[in-house]
Amino acid sequence: MTGISDERIAQIEARRDELQAKMATGQLDGEAFVAASKDYAEIEPVAEAAAEVRRLRAELADMSAMIARDDTDAELKAMGVEEIALIETRLPEAERALALRMLPRDSADDRPAMLEIRAGTGGDEAALFAGDLMRMYTRYAEERGWKVETISASSSDVGGFKEVVASVRGTGVFARLKFESGVHRVQRVPVTESGGRIHTSAATVAVLPEAEEVDIDIADGDLRIDVYRASGAGGQHVNTTDSAVRITHIPTGLVVTQQDEKSQHKNKAAALKVLRTRLYEQERNRIASEQAGARKSMVGSGDRSERIRTYNFPQGRVTDHRINLTLHRLPEILEGAALDEVIDALIAEDEAERLASLNG
Numbered sequence: 001m002t003g004i005s006d007e008r009i010a011q012i013e014a015r016r017d018e019l020q021a022k023m024a025t026g027q028l029d030g031e032a033f034v035a036a037s038k039d040y041a042e043i044e045p046v047a048e049a050a051a052e053v054r055r056l057r058a059e060l061a062d063m064s065a066m067i068a069r070d071d072t073d074a075e076l077k078a079m080g081v082e083e084i085a086l087i088e089t090r091l092p093e094a095e096r097a098l099a100l101r102m103l104p105r106d107s108a109d110d111r112p113a114m115l116e117i118r119a120g121t122g123g124d125e126a127a128l129f130a131g132d133l134m135r136m137y138t139r140y141a142e143e144r145g146w147k148v149e150t151i152s153a154s155s156s157d158v159g160g161f162k163e164v165v166a167s168v169r170g171t172g173v174f175a176r177l178k179f180e181s182g183v184h185r186v187q188r189v190p191v192t193e194s195g196g197r198i199h200t201s202a203a204t205v206a207v208l209p210e211a212e213e214v215d216i217d218i219a220d221g222d223l224r225i226d227v228y229r230a231s232g233a234g235g236q237h238v239n240t241t242d243s244a245v246r247i248t249h250i251p252t253g254l255v256v257t258q259q260d261e262k263s264q265h266k267n268k269a270a271a272l273k274v275l276r277t278r279l280y281e282q283e284r285n286r287i288a289s290e291q292a293g294a295r296k297s298m299v300g301s302g303d304r305s306e307r308i309r310t311y312n313f314p315q316g317r318v319t320d321h322r323i324n325l326t327l328h329r330l331p332e333i334l335e336g337a338a339l340d341e342v343i344d345a346l347i348a349e350d351e352a353e354r355l356a357s358l359n360g
Helices: 006-025 030-068 074-102 123-143 173-180 264-290 330-334 339-359
Strands: 113-119 147-155 161-169 182-188 199-209 223-228 244-249 254-258 307-312 317-320 325-327
Touching (some): 006 030, 030 074, 113 123, 123 182, 147 264, 173 199, 254 264, 307 330
Parallel strands (some): 182 307
Antiparallel strands (some): 147 161, 244 254
């Protein structure tokens, strides 16, 4: 049984009813109505789960009282005992569902995400693996109806990416991708390996909630903006105009460069978008470290230096080391089709951990 009291359940339902009544009056102005609608949308599923717990608890109390009475006949008592057994099975499930609904939500869960993939140890093979990961996330996004837009990419000579940054937009993007941050390791025989030896290489993935201009106020005086001629692959405009942009955020020392667009204006806008998102993530991390004694979740720490997953080609398996999950579905996962199995397991583990921390 969870520690959610009947009084707390009554408060949740009363708050839902209060918001519903306010919106029904037609007296709220535009902003107030939008705020009330948002609050109602958040509390309604919690209130529904609370109502189910209240109903089951009431039935349990009624049945227990009935079978305890001396004047209840044997047949009714037998039926009551069966009903109580059924309720006692369903009630803990309903209470857990309510507890999950009541868990504090990450305010960034509904945001788009910035996906950054960088080749790590392993040279050309690491760059090829970074390309495999980018395709996996792109296909996964397509399966969910999300839109992926490449912001910048540095291709490798043999294919794949030394580094690629993309914006992923859609419903619940950050909520589902946020546990992908960390070091992804691959074990396979490279196409360039004539001896058939298995090599291990790695790529780093970072998933950040995208920031809007209203989230982070960047003073012009805090920026140093340098323009220069783009270099490397990139089309005919390379080395003909000063279109590449490097932005340095002086207070933090963060540096963002952008040269993928032909227009200096577009490169500056893209660089500012990346900078704003990284500053927003820094602020989120600072706040998180100050709250709840800086609790570091096993699943959701987002430590980019942590090895989180191994893709083993000879054995056709994918192992997520944080939750000791191994799936022998490597091709389907890399195609994006079975990635949900890993993500769902990570979300379930995170929920279980947070529930345990509340009850503890």
